[in-house]
Amino acid sequence: MxxxxxxxxxxxxxxxxxxxxxxxxxxxxxxxxxxxxxxxxxxxxxxxxxxxxxxxxxxxxxxxxxxxxxxxxxxxxxxxxxxxxxxxxxxxxxxxxxxxxxxxxxxxxxxxxxxxxxxxxxxxxxxxxxxxxxxxxxxxxxxxxxxxxxxxxxxxxxxxxxxxxxxxxxxxxxxxxxxxxxxxxxxxxxxxxxxxxxxxxxxxxxxxxxxxxxxxxxxxxxxxxxxxxxxxxxxxxxxxxxxxxxxxxxxxxxxxxxxxxxxCPVPRPLARIRGRLDTLLTDPGLAPHEDAWVEATLTDPLLPDEPMARLAARFPHVLHLVIAPERTDPAAPVSYAERVSGRDDQRIAEDFVAHVRGGHGPDAEERADLRAALAAARTGGAAR
Incomplete structure (x- = not known):
């Protein structure tokens, strides 16, 4: 049979x-x-x-x-x-x-x-x-x-x-x-x-x-x-x-x-690539993946501008973007409670920005925006 x-x-x-x-x-x-x-x-x-x-x-x-x-x-x-x-x-x-x-x-x-x-x-x-x-x-x-x-x-x-x-x-x-x-x-x-x-x-x-x-x-x-x-x-x-x-x-x-x-027939191969955006856009070793469905993991400490659009210029079938910034603060506290202990709202907000950016905190203009948003939240008003 x-x-x-x-x-x-x-x-x-x-x-x-x-x-x-x-x-x-x-x-x-x-x-x-x-x-x-x-x-x-x-x-x-x-x-x-x-x-x-x-x-x-x-x-x-x-x-x-x-x-x-x-x-x-x-x-x-x-x-x-x-x-x-x-x-x-x-x-x-x-x-x-x-x-x-x-x-x-x-x-x-x-x-x-x-x-x-x-x-x-x-x-x-x-x-x-x-x-x-x-x-x-x-x-x-x-x-x-x-x-x-x-x-x-x-x-x-x-x-x-x-x-x-x-x-x-x-x-x-x-x-x-x-x-x-x-x-x-x-x-x-x-x-x-x-x-x-x-x-x-x-x-x-x-x-x-x-x-x-x-x-x-x-x-x-x-x-x-x-x-x-x-x-x-x-x-x-x-x-x-x-x-x-x-x-x-x-x-x-x-x-x-x-x-x-x-x-079985393969409609399009899959590829998982990882690295900083500039490397992904220039590495000749990634050429075989240019016609694949691509999942790209970006490790840039700061998120680059328009990463999907720039990746699509080389990998037109890129479908999924994962953000995994390289850490610049390896000695971060173990728990969230330790990170916020004794800190005011402004510091907590700034530290959160640094956390999601791989250790790079807000610049002066961003700190001012955070300060205004927190003030508006406290008073019920609108942030600038």
Whole structure:
């Protein structure tokens, strides 16, 4: 059985206010073409198909078009809801779509009802586990502990019970959206800790041949049978070093796993650069990043004038500016209380300016402005 494992499409998401729908469409073209070229027996998508519960209409159209293209290829798809998706909205029409080979698993109560596909070696049971928010599903699974480990453990107990009742030799795949201990997160995953401890142990998924995971955006291997595909596109600069890909997974007759990565299209590389503005504008070593989406960290002790506009002259796709001035007062007091102890309002204000400027305090005109503002605040009048 050959399957393509992907997750975390986040259709409708932007990247620092840059729309990504064209890049997401290019990825889905790549997915469909890979399924055709590699003769995949199934496509599994482990949650977060959309970026929010009520996605924009262009994202819905793109998703709909992709489902039609997979159905036209005759490639079954098993898809689960992630923590960004609305299970009820995503699951509308699910029973009708099953006739076309599109299997949307969004109801936690049905997590032990598999999609059964066959190859020349026999049956493979695909169990879709949507994102399980402990506070919402603990009663469904009859657990008292409000943790992710408790509800996922109960769901997997049901999966193993169903699998044990099937003919000997039935192979199994679980498609789940969860944070498994040992996985490396990035800055772009929404926290799923609400309602209990976020991470679940890998042993929760024991007893199945392959677990296709979603939620973490970096492609990674927890065990040979437990993998994250990661997101197909970068959604934060913390993913600058990621190599975005799909997993092409083969299950042999005994359920042994062979997996290889299939690279995803890169709409534009990411780059994180750091230094003083003059250096960033002149360093020849930064030339390879001139066509990248750029996050620039400025270390100038004083913030230069119009830094974004000046950076954009060399890096036209600069998207994010971080201010991290080099410190000139390394012996600063440990606590805020120590910094303000015994000081009047004027001194506190001046020291704050020095703090945010990396040790450079206000000049004479700025001190006068601060003095006038403080006086106006005390009297209820207007500063000059």
């Amino acid at each position: 050959r399957l393509l494992h992907t997750s975390d499409w986040h259709l409708g998401r932007s990247f620092h206010r840059v729309g990504l729908l064209d890049a997401q469409e290019a990825f889905l073209d790549h997915l469909v073409e890979t399924a055709r070229a590699e003769r995949a027996d199934a496509v599994v998508v482990a949650g977060d198909l959309y970026d929010r519960a009520v996605p924009p209409l262009p994202a819905v159209r793109l998703f709909d078009d992709t489902l039609h293209r997979l159905a036209a290829l005759g490639v079954p798809a098993v898809m689960t809801a992630g923590n960004h998706d609305s299970p009820l909205r995503l699951g509308v029409g699910a029973r009708l779509m099953e006739r076309a080979g599109i299997h949307l698993r969004t109801d936690p109560a049905h997590c032990a009802t598999p999609v059964v596909l066959g190859d020349r070696h026999g049956d493979v049971a695909f169990y879709g586990l949507p994102y399980l928010e402990p506070a919402l599903v603990r009663d469904t699974f009859g657990v008292t502990a409000g943790t992710h480990a408790a509800v996922l453990g109960a769901a997997m107990d049901r999966v193993r019970a169903d699998l044990a009742a099937r003919p000997a030799g039935t192979r199994s795949v679980v498609v789940a959206h969860a944070f498994v201990t040992g996985g490396q997160p990035s800055d772009s995953e929404r926290d799923i800790a609400v309602g209990g401890v976020a991470a679940v142990p890998a042993a929760v998924f024991d007893g199945v041949d392959y677990t296709a995971l979603g939620h973490l955006h970096g492609c990674q291997v927890i065990t040979d049978r437990l993998r994250y595909s990661g997101s197909p596109l970068a959604y934060s600069f913390s993913e600058a070093a990621h190599r975005k890909s799909l997993w092409l997974v083969d299950l042999d007759a005994t359920g042994r796993v062979h997996a290889e990565r299939v690279p």
